[in-house]
Amino acid sequence: MTAADLVVVADALHGTTGEALAVADGRIVAIGDRRDTSGWGGRGTRTVHLPGVVLPGLVDAHAHPVLGARVSRGLDLQGVRTLGELRTILTRACREAAPGAWVLGWGLSHDVWEGAPITAASLGSAVDGALVLLRMFDAHSALASSAALARAGVDGPRTFPSGAGVAVDAEGTPTGVLQEHEAIDLVERLVPVEALADVAERLAGHLERMAAAGLTGAHVMDFEGDPAALYAAVEEADRMPLRLRIHPWVDPSTTEQDWDALIGATGSGGRLWRLHGVKFFLDGTIDNGTAWLTHADCHGQSVRSTWPSPAHYAAAIARFAAAGVPTATHAIGDAAVRHAAASIAAARAAHPGSLHRIEHLELTGDDIVDAVAGSGAIASMQPTHCTRFIRADGRDNWSARVGRARAGQSWRTRALADRGVMLALGSDWPIAPFDPREIIAEAQTRRHGDGEPVGAAEALSAAQALAGYTTGAAAAAGHAADEGRLAVGMRADLTVLAADPTQCAPEDVPALSVNATVVDGRVRHLRG
The missing domain is CATH 3.20.20.140 (Metal-dependent hydrolases)
Incomplete structure (x- = not known):
């Protein structure tokens, strides 16, 4: 056998007998007991002794x-449970944001509204005049503030062949809810691109x-x-x-x-x-x-x-x-x-x-x-x-x-x-x-x-x-x-x-x- 690049010794191996395995060129080349490992190594072999059980890689x-890396520059809203809590977080974030800067968030649950309509207006004075875009947890919808919609020129319904769209109320005014990627992009494309x-x-x-x-x-x-x-x-x-x-x-x-x-x-x-x-x-x-x-x-x-x-x-x-x-x-x-x-x-x-x-x-x-x-x-x-x-x-x-x-x-x-x-x-x-x-x-x-x-x-x-x-x-x-x-x-x-x-x-x-x-x-x- 070619000398191993890596030998892993543990308490057990999942799904097979033995306590150790040898690796060369990215592949398992030997499996055996601890006493077998003496014949697996060479000058460049690394041996690691670990407690526990070796499993196939999870x-x-x-x-x-990449989506996670991009959205996580914003506020992590995964733990928000009530509309009051959301308003408090946004009030602080909007107050601390530089003039004209975007306030972004991600991971927001629809259940925060407890069955009530999801609207930008429900955020109240927390986002008055601020450029806010919050991605819902499903990543297929988002909530944009009135200022963000105005900046994007979204003042009425928009529909797309895929079924994406801008949600509006009975008067045809956008509620702030953007359904699916094409609608979200109407606003998100205005957010400055990160380095x-x-x-x-x-x-x-x-x-x-x-x-x-x-x-x-x-x-x-x-x-x-x-x-x-x-x-x-x-x-x-x-x-x-x-x-x-x-x-x-x-x-x-x-x-x-x-x-x-x-x-x-x-x-x-x-x-x-x-x-x-x-x-x-x-x-x-x-x-x-x-x-x-x-x-x-x-x-x-x-x-x-x-x-x-x-x-x-x-x-x-x-x-x-x-x-x-x-x-x-x-x-x-x-x-x-x-x-x-x-x-x-x-x-x-x-x-x-x-x-x-x-x-x-x-x-x-x-x-x-x-x-x-x-x-x-x-x-x-x-x-x-x-x-x-x-x-x-x-x-x-x-x-x-x-x-x-x-x-x-x-x-x-x-x-x-x-x-x-x-x-x-x-x-x-x-x-x-x-x-x-x-x-x-x-x-x-x-x-x-x-x-x-x-x-x-x-x-x-x-x-x-x-x-x-x-x-x-x-x-x-x-x-x-x-x-x-x-x-x-x-x-x-x-x-x-x-x-x-x-x-x-x-x-x-x-x-x-x-x-x-x-x-x-x-x-x-x-x-x-």
């Missing part, structure tokens, strides 16, 4: 690190915190604003501790020529960040009233796809399948999931072995669970969207919109798994926190903290929850053959936790220390 199957170095610094910091939480990779679901220079700057500074597989968006207005350009770009990037596949949006969000439901929500909203021609979406899926490019489809409402599953089934029939995944699947009745199972799609889901944003008593915006009966069909992780659907789990950060230990735990408990479980029957087992971050994530990336397990020949992306999360009570998993991460055979995080 991979977040759905994240937006690349500042955004890159925040991006690197976020990635390093992800590594410290145990992540070795992420499937990145956007490539907006041409962030290649950001990724390159972070990697050049040797601050890229995760393997990033990136999926640029395919807009409904794109043509076959645009699709061919994306196909040609697939595989480009750096050492640890690459364009890997493409992402579609079949709908928006239930919280925002822009999902695609079989039946309208309580406001008469969420009744259409973001693709004016869903048949055009199906043609695009087939085109990328023919080229061997993996696809990911954002589909939250039941009608969106059904159409995604049907389109994927057709693409896979024409192009066997093509790789497709559906993102979110928030609302799925039994018939749609069966459709997903029959399509061959991978289900990429975020358990903490259920545990953090939905209440068991139904007193939240999402549940109120769909009604109690449909709310019982939410985040059907166990039903999908029981039908043989491969699950890949993630956070959707910055929509929800990225710590994989918390997500693995809440996938099992279906609750956050001391809250009541939401849909307890959909709880995953410990093994299923961990698989969502290992074998499931590997399958979703098309790398089931060389990632997600500890075996000779597998890629050496590793996470070392204080204990095996499948042998702990789920409530104890979030507190497990992350003793190390290894990416591409190199130690990227080491607990001090």
Whole structure:
């Protein structure tokens, strides 16, 4: 055996016997007991002795690190629970802002309004005359102050072919709510652009915190604003501790020529960040009233796809399948999931072995669970969207919109798994926190903290929850053959936790220390 670059010695290895493994050229080349390690090293070998259990590297199957780096320059509003609290925060921020400066925020919950209309006017004197733009937690909607709307020249309704729009009251006056990306861009494009170095610094910091939480990779679901220079700057500074597989968006207005350009770009990037596949949006969000439901929500909203021609979406899926490019489809409402599953089934029939995944699947009745199972799609889901944003008593915006009966069909992780659907789990950060230990735990408990479980029957087992971050994530990336397990020949992306999360009570998993991460055979995080 060639001398190892790295030898890791721990208390145990997950899923196999032994206590140690050797790595060379980014791959596992040997597995054995402590006594075997004497024959693995050479002059340049690094050996690390760690308490705990070596796991396959934990991979977040759905994240937006550049979006997170960009929005997090503003006020973090994730913890705001009441309108009074929001007004206090904004009053202080507007008072401290320089004249003419923008006050930005992110992570704001619709539930702050407790069912009342969401309007800029509800913020009162806190934002009088100030340029304020607050992104809601779902990242599909925002609230702009009257001054911000005036600066953008938005004085009435605006609609877009995708269904995006500027919300207005009965008199046609904008309320401040901007639904979906095209509408948000009307105001956001006026916000001064930050220096690349500042955004890159925040991006690197976020990635390093992800590594410290145990992540070795992420499937990145956007490539907006041409962030290649950001990724390159972070990697050049040797601050890229995760393997990033990136999926640029395919807009409904794109043509076959645009699709061919994306196909040609697939595989480009750096050492640890690459364009890997493409992402579609079949709908928006239930919280925002822009999902695609079989039946309208309580406001008469969420009744259409973001693709004016869903048949055009199906043609695009087939085109990328023919080229061997993996696809990911954002589909939250039941009608969106059904159409995604049907389109994927057709693409896979024409192009066997093509790789497709559906993102979110928030609302799925039994018939749609069966459709997903029959399509061959991978289900990429975020358990903490259920545990953090939905209440068991139904007193939240999402549940109120769909009604109690449909709310019982939410985040059907166990039903999908029981039908043989491969699950890949993630956070959707910055929509929800990225710590994989918390997500693995809440996938099992279906609750956050001391809250009541939401849909307890959909709880995953410990093994299923961990698989969502290992074998499931590997399958979703098309790398089931060389990632997600500890075996000779597998890629050496590793996470070392204080204990095996499948042998702990789920409530104890979030507190497990992350003793190390290894990416591409190199130690990227080491607990001090």
